[in-house]
Amino acid sequence: MNRPKIYLLALAALVAVALWAMAQEPAAPSAVGNVREIQMTAKKYEFNPNVLTVKKGDHVKLIITALDRDHGFKLDAFGINQKLKKGDPTTIEFTADKGGTFPFQCSEFCGFGHGKMKGKLIVEE
Numbered sequence: 001m002n003r004p005k006i007y008l009l010a011l012a013a014l015v016a017v018a019l020w021a022m023a024q025e026p027a028a029p030s031a032v033g034n035v036r037e038i039q040m041t042a043k044k045y046e047f048n049p050n051v052l053t054v055k056k057g058d059h060v061k062l063i064i065t066a067l068d069r070d071h072g073f074k075l076d077a078f079g080i081n082q083k084l085k086k087g088d089p090t091t092i093e094f095t096a097d098k099g100g101t102f103p104f105q106c107s108e109f110c111g112f113g114h115g116k117m118k119g120k121l122i123v124e125e
């Protein structure tokens with residue numbers, strides 16, 4: 001065999017291995033729900049978006065960035081209470097395994113409007 005042919009064979013083998021490796025990627029943790037990635041921001045005194053709608057069974061990945069100061073994200077129904085450091089995107093993951101409407105709120109006192117800094121998660125059955 002001449003050299004170019006060997007290189008081509010080696011390249012083909014590499015491509016085959018790469019394709020095989022991609023095909024072996026583990027399936028999503030739950031076969032039922034989809035992964036829902038939602039970007040949010042938090043600032044005095046609102047979350048944006050402040051209404052989140054997902055489907056029951058979805059694996060929810062919230063990526064929240066506090067813009068103006070530290071805030072918090074508290075979603076009691078799913079046992080979540082996470083501090084959000086200003087400027088650092090914080091990832092919060094959970095599985096929406098029950099249907100309904102669940103309030104969330106800021107859990108880090110951030111000023112006179114803190115008590116009004118809230119939103120809701122709607123999990124559709």
Ligand SMILES: [Cu+2]
Nearest residue numbers: 106108110114
């Ligand atoms: Cu607050």
